[in-house]
Amino acid sequence: MIGPSIVIKGTVSGDEDLLVHGRVEGSIDLGGQEVAVGQSGRVTADITAKVIKVDGEVTGDITGNEKVVISKSGNVRGNIVAPRVTLEDGAVFKGSIDMDPGDTGSAKVSLASQRSIEGPAEDLAGKPLEQKSG
Amino acid sequence: MIEMQSSQLLPSLFEYVDEDRRLTVLHLGPALPETVEFFSRYRSKLYFCDLFAELPLTLEEDDEVPLRERLTALLDLPTGMRFDLCLIWDLLNFLDAQWLAELQDILRSHLHPASMVHGFAAHNPRIRPADRLYAIRDDNQLAVRERPAPLPGYVAHGQGSLKKLLSQFEFGRTVLLPDKRLEFLLSVKR
Helix, strand or coil: CECCCCEEEEEEECCCCEEECCEEEEEEEEEEEEEEECCCCEEEEEEEEEEEEECCEEECCEEEEEEEEECCCCEEEEEEEECEEEECCCCEEEEEEEECCCCCCCCCCCECCCCCCCCCCECCCCCECCCCCC | CEEEEECCCHHHHCCCECCCCCEEEEECCCCCHHHHHHHCCCCEEEEECCHHHHCCCCCCCCCCCCHHHHHHHHHCCCCCCCEEEEEEECHHHHCCHHHHHHHHHHHHHCEEEEEEEEEEEECCCCCCCCCEEEEEEECCEEEEEECCCCCCCCCCCCHHHHHHHCCCEEEEEEEECCCCEEEEEEEECC
16 A cells, blocks of 8 residues: 555556555556555556556556546546446546457447438427528 | 436437447547446447536637637647547537637548537527536437536527538437427538
């Protein structure tokens, strides 16, 4: 655990789970472990781990080999890459989320190259609405 | 409190899909749990840019930074990125003609011919709909939250004006909702 008064500048790596209540500036690389950033934790670093849970603040890119969770008190600014990402109600996030659930039976989708969205306007009952321009 | 709202137009976004490609989504609004959960079913890349957090968006005469530059910095979109889907729920109600023109130019450069834009806007600009937050719950359902306070900078345009202002886009189907919102689909004009 990195306590509330601890400040680390540099690379944090190892083979144990990590709980951050203090500050880390640099990078955290615990590829096979779990990293939790507590409510008082302030991380300005890229994080790589198996599971990452953020209750505090993170500025940096997050790579979760299994899962990333941003809790209701969490605040993340950066890009997330993980098979699954959970955002709890109240969490603040700015950036991108890259998800690939893998071969779980879920549909994999992307838009086909051709489509048409042309069509008449409709009301909630599916009846055409009169359209006026101007 | 979270309410569910069905949508006739959302399913169109997912009708024609290519299983071999990653779905890229741009949401010009806040990241909410349901949206992330919904797209976590898919191989996808989501970009969240909450322009609502920057309201009111104004332009002062003595601003040294050009509007295009300001908006580009706010959006911070990756160079060369083309999005398959773009979600602009209520945002257009808060952009005046100048901001709309710049947003249109920037968006167009980040969309491709098959991209689709799904949005809500006021149907009648004189009747302000309640300020809400939207998220996708399912491919035909939205989760809706009331915003705690009205947002500043309401400058809604109405459907006719929007069509003129967004001249680089083709309006597809539109649906008038009971709360006087207009739900719409846009695509880039060819």
